[in-house]
Amino acid sequence: MNNGNGVYCPICRSAFAEFEEHGNPPRANARCSNCRSLERHRLIFLHIIQTDSLFKKTNDPIKLLHFAPERVFYNIFDKVPGITYTACDLFPERYHYYKGNTPIEKVDITNIPFEENSFDLILCNHVLEHIPDDRKAMSELYRVMAKNGDGIFQVPLDYTREETYEDWTITSPEEREKAFGQHDHVRWYGKDYPLRLQNAGFTVFEEDYASKFSTEEFFRYGLMPTELIYHCKKTLP
């Protein structure tokens, strides 16, 4: 039984005694029993509803590009009026169980088939650590972002590393799991992650959004203390 009112998922608006354990090693208070959101989803969602203009009424629809669309977000963005929503992945067939009106388009992030300056907001979370030529991917994200557009590009980041760790002699899934934490990751990003984004043209802002919450709220929303949000802006005159 997990009835109760100790935690609240802002995404699906459900309350429980606690979130479920999740991960390896298991993290307490991590996964929503209803929508399956994790800490990182709830953090970004809270940020989006509290500070971004996605859910505010504007005259022009907001053009949103979403890579590797997380289901919890897809289900919302698919239905919000005022968003022109483009969802995509290199392997759209993996999303066959998504039941929305927005198709998942097949897109290679290193060769994005959209025009420059197209999207007001781009979400690309937990994607770049899979991409061998992530610099090309970053420059493509920059190209298709609208002038003064915004992006949130989260990656798993090892804050004990000054420099990103890559080793192109490591190619098997087993070795990659050992070296980079997951069988299909090709690097561990370090503290130089924002620099790599800056080199692609972005103005980067590392926001410790989680620290804005009280200890009680922290538990209530099931957040993680170490996760910064990486905002990437295309600032052009």
Ligand SMILES: [Zn+2]
């Ligand atoms: Zn939920």
